[in-house]
Amino acid sequence: MTPWGEVALTHRRGSFQLRASFSFDREIGVLFGPSGAGKSSLLRLLAGLERPEEGRFCLGDRVLVDCARRIFTPPHRRRVGMVFQHLALFPHRTVEENVAYGVRDQDPLQARETARQWLRRVHLEGFEGRYPSQLSGGQSQRVALARSLAASPELLLLDEPFSALDGPLRRSLRRELRRLHEETKIPVIYVTHAIEDACALGHRVFFLQDGACTGSVKVEHLWNGSAQGEVFEALRWGNLLSGEFVLRDHKRFFSWDGGMLEVALPAEGCPGPGRVFIAPHDVKVLYEGVVVDEDLRANVVCGIVGENLTLGSLCRLSVETSSGVWQVEYPSGAYDTMDLKEGCAVRLAIRPGSVVPLGDGRKERER
Amino acid sequence: MDEALRLSLEVLAVDVPLMILLGVPLGWLLARKAFPGRKVLELFVLIPVVLPPSVLGLYLLLALGQLPGVRAWRLLFSFPALILGALIPALPLVVQGARAGFSSVSRDLEDAARTLGDSEWRVFFRITLPLARRSLGAGLALGTARALGEFGVSLMIAGNIPGVTQTLPLYIYSRAEALDFAAAHGAALLLAAVGVATLIFVRHLEEGRHDPVG
Numbered sequence: 024m025t026p027w028g029e030v031a032l033t034h035r036r037g038s039f040q041l042r043a044s045f046s047f048d049r050e051i052g053v054l055f056g057p058s059g060a061g062k063s064s065l066l067r068l069l070a071g072l073e074r075p076e077e078g079r080f081c082l083g084d085r086v087l088v089d090c091a092r093r094i095f096t097p098p099h100r101r102r103v104g105m106v107f108q109h110l111a112l113f114p115h116r117t118v119e120e121n122v123a124y125g126v127r128d129q130d131p132l133q134a135r136e137t138a139r140q141w142l143r144r145v146h147l148e149g150f151e152g153r154y155p156s157q158l159s160g161g162q163s164q165r166v167a168l169a170r171s172l173a174a175s176p177e178l179l180l181l182d183e184p185f186s187a188l189d190g191p192l193r194r195s196l197r198r199e200l201r202r203l204h205e206e207t208k209i210p211v212i213y214v215t216h217a218i219e220d221a222c223a224l225g226h227r228v229f230f231l232q233d234g235a236c237t238g239s240v241k242v243e244h245l246w247n248g249s250a251q252g253e254v255f256e257a258l259r260w261g262n263l264l265s266g267e268f269v270l271r272d273h274k275r276f277f278s279w280d281g282g283m284l285e286v287a288l289p290a291e292g293c294p295g296p297g298r299v300f301i302a303p304h305d306v307k308v309l310y311e312g313v314v315v316d317e318d319l320r321a322n323v324v325c326g327i328v329g330e331n332l333t334l335g336s337l338c339r340l341s342v343e344t345s346s347g348v349w350q351v352e353y354p355s356g357a358y359d360t361m362d363l364k365e366g367c368a369v370r371l372a373i374r375p376g377s378v379v380p381l382g383d384g385r386k387e388r389e390r
Numbered sequence: 391m392d393e394a395l396r397l398s399l400e401v402l403a404v405d406v407p408l409m410i411l412l413g414v415p416l417g418w419l420l421a422r423k424a425f426p427g428r429k430v431l432e433l434f435v436l437i438p439v440v441l442p443p444s445v446l447g448l449y450l451l452l453a454l455g456q457l458p459g460v461r462a463w464r465l466l467f468s469f470p471a472l473i474l475g476a477l478i479p480a481l482p483l484v485v486q487g488a489r490a491g492f493s494s495v496s497r498d499l500e501d502a503a504r505t506l507g508d509s510e511w512r513v514f515f516r517i518t519l520p521l522a523r524r525s526l527g528a529g530l531a532l533g534t535a536r537a538l539g540e541f542g543v544s545l546m547i548a549g550n551i552p553g554v555t556q557t558l559p560l561y562i563y564s565r566a567e568a569l570d571f572a573a574a575h576g577a578a579l580l581l582a583a584v585g586v587a588t589l590i591f592v593r594h595l596e597e598g599r600h601d602p603v604g
Contacts, residue, residue: 111502125506
């Protein structure tokens with residue numbers, strides 16, 4: 024069976040080059056990569072909001088882009104929907120008008136009825152007449168989702184729309200998105216830099232690193248022994264620890280050869296062997312002699328700075344510890360007063376809520 | 391005074407559509423597009439704001455006098471000259487308003503409309519224009535008030551011919567010069583009222599900008 028979509032695109036912007044080559048089916052694909060890897064640029068290429076330098080993009084039986092044959096389908100004819108990071112709800116239109124905006128081939132009355140149906144599907148009946156400024160964060164997300172789905176796209180792109188929301192709301196929206204996908208079978212590409220989104224949402228994970236798509240793996244295989252090494256080798260990003268979950272004083276801990284970490288999130292198979300993932304931007308550097316909140320005092324790891332790399336607005340630190348090298352990321356200028364040169368001793372802190380339990384080679388998925 | 395008022399209104403009837411036709415696209419161009427010569431255009435548009443009207447009028451008079459046809463068709467010291475004289479100092483206000491309005495519209499909103507099936511024209515008329523309309527309206531109101539009150543440039547290129555090029559501001563000047571203060575007062579009161587009304591209208595537009603309705 025040929026895949027539903029095939030992408031092979033090259034794009035250049037200044038000195039940054041994006042090379043993406045992958046295919047996808049009618050599933051939820053998660054595009055995972057650190058900040059600045061080019062995730063948003065890739066989505067804009069797929070939506071037609073930017074022109075690629077060269078390449079091809081086919082969706083279903085349509086060729087949307089073929090630079091060799093000078094084919095470039097403008098965004099309004101692509102039927103590729105997009106939920107923007109900041110949602111981009113139209114402030115001068117009501118919720119109902121927003122959702123009806125992209126409904127095709129219907130007269131205005133029918134379009135309104137279709138919009139109301141979509142609002143029911145995302146549990147927003149009664150909000151038809153409100154304006155976007157009168158909605159909460161979660162409600163806005165649902166409107167944005169309904170609006171793009173009401174236009175019956177053949178591919179739906181989501182650019183980290185849930186990143187601004189907190190845990191429970193985020194989980195419920197992920198569930199909602201999975202349900203809507205199962206009902207509509209519209210293929211989805213979801214961009215995120217949070218590994219738990221990738222695990223909870225996707226069927227397949229695509230990795231994007233420094234402008235290159237380095238491969239994809241089915242979510243089921245993400246954490247099993249064989250794929251895991253490969254995936255992190257491909258990504259070269261993040262801190263993955265192998266060890267054991269233990270319960271002590273009704274709290275969850277993760278024990279590995281570098282010590283103990285407190286874990287706030289529920290862990291499958293606890294107590295027992297498992298893995299945890301800690302994103303580099305969730306590792307904080309502690310100031311010497313400064314009192315910090317309780318949350319940060321729980322998990323502290325000591326080490327020596329091995330390398331300090333500034334990548335534009337981002338600093339990447341490699342810290343050597345007794346149990347291996349840790350990756351730390353923070354916005355440039357954040358720790359300027361500490362002068363984190365190579366060879367400096369540092370103390371790293373990880374909030375218990377940032378330690379993501381991954382289970383042991385099994386699919387971690389919420390229901 | 392009736393004749394001067396009629397003439398002033400005729401000038402507005404021609405100049406307001408012209409200001410929309412020229413000012414809105416110019417404002418959009420300056421807000422949205424990068425092109426060579428953009429900085430020069432930006433400065434050029436603002437020149438009428440900083441030059442004294444008499445200087446502007448003098449240069450226009452000299453420049454127009456060089457153009458073929460202008461003399462033959464008696465375009466100076468006539469209604470067309472009046473149109474131009476009122477348009478030039480008013481246009482920058484419209485351009486600035488349009489530019490501020492278009493700049494304030496997030497590109498994401500336009501992109502969202504594109505992915506929802508809107509062609510470029512539909513994006514403009516359904517998203518960009520409605521969201522920029524307050525700033526646009528304020529610019530247009532200020533421009534209209536400026537055109538109505540035009541004095542210096544008109545005097546230089548259109549003269550002060552009663553019944554032909556004597557608009558309300560010029561009428562006030564002539565009446566005052568003839569020591570007919572009663573007539574001057576009548577016209578001055580009318581213009582002052584229009585000016586204050588414009589200000590109130592513009593304030594209203596600007597304050598409403600933070601409505602949920604946008």
